[in-house]
Amino acid sequence: MENKYIRDCIKENIDTIYEIDKTGSSYNWTKSMFLEELENKNSFFKILYFNDVIVGYIIYHVVIDEAEILNIVIDNKVKRQNFGKYLLEQTLNNLAKQNIKTVFLEVGEKNVPAINLYLKFGFEQYGIRKEYYKNKEHALLMKKAIYNL
Numbered sequence: 001m002e003n004k005y006i007r008d009c010i011k012e013n014i015d016t017i018y019e020i021d022k023t024g025s026s027y028n029w030t031k032s033m034f035l036e037e038l039e040n041k042n043s044f045f046k047i048l049y050f051n052d053v054i055v056g057y058i059i060y061h062v063v064i065d066e067a068e069i070l071n072i073v074i075d076n077k078v079k080r081q082n083f084g085k086y087l088l089e090q091t092l093n094n095l096a097k098q099n100i101k102t103v104f105l106e107v108g109e110k111n112v113p114a115i116n117l118y119l120k121f122g123f124e125q126y127g128i129r130k131e132y133y134k135n136k137e138h139a140l141l142m143k144k145a146i147y148n149l
């Protein structure tokens with residue numbers, strides 16, 4: 001039977017997360033960047049497991065009634081199997097329960113998979129940051145209002 005669950009990231013997971021990020025994303029983080037998130041009290045660092053194997057992660061910050069998604073990455077081996085959708089959906093549900101009103105994020109303008117995922121969940125573009133990434137790619141600024149119905 002399928003077994004999908006989400007847990008807090010701990011220090012011991014960082015090597016695995018680093019590898020998933022290195023192979024699965026074009027916007028790579030260093031190990032120290034991941035470790036800093038574990039120390040940041042505004043940061044939520046969540047890992048998605050499938051049959052006890054780590055398949056992806058999400059990092060977001062919460063300040064008062066706003067959240068910002070810093071990164072969401074699914075392992076290359078299991079991309080396009082709805083794991084990203086599941087992780088984002090669970091995250092937005094949790095944020096709604098915490099009375100978060102708005103969720104923000106930045107995404108590379110050429111990052112079609114991620115842009116499509118965010119559009120699917122009702123994120124809208126409200127701005128652009130020119131040459132934001134190291135490779136000079138522009139960042140689209142997106143946001144979504146959420147409600148605790």
Ligand SMILES: CC(C)(COP(=O)(O)OP(=O)(O)OC[C@H]1O[C@@H](n2cnc3c(N)ncnc32)[C@H](O)[C@@H]1OP(=O)(O)O)[C@@H](O)C(=O)NCCC(=O)NCCS
Pocket residue numbers: 024025026070071072073074075078079080081082083084085086106107108111112113114116117120
């Ligand atoms: C974005 C990402 C997390 C999506 O995860 P995933 O598990 O592969 O995606 P899912 O199977 O859940 O797909 C959800 C939706 O995303 C979009 N999507 C995902 N992969 C896509 C692709 N290769 N091309 C176009 N759209 C895609 C689609 O809208 C898809 O819905 P659909 O299957 O009904 O068409 C994944 O591609 C990833 O890890 N990308 C690299 C890291 C990254 O850039 N993260 C974003 C940082 S801002």
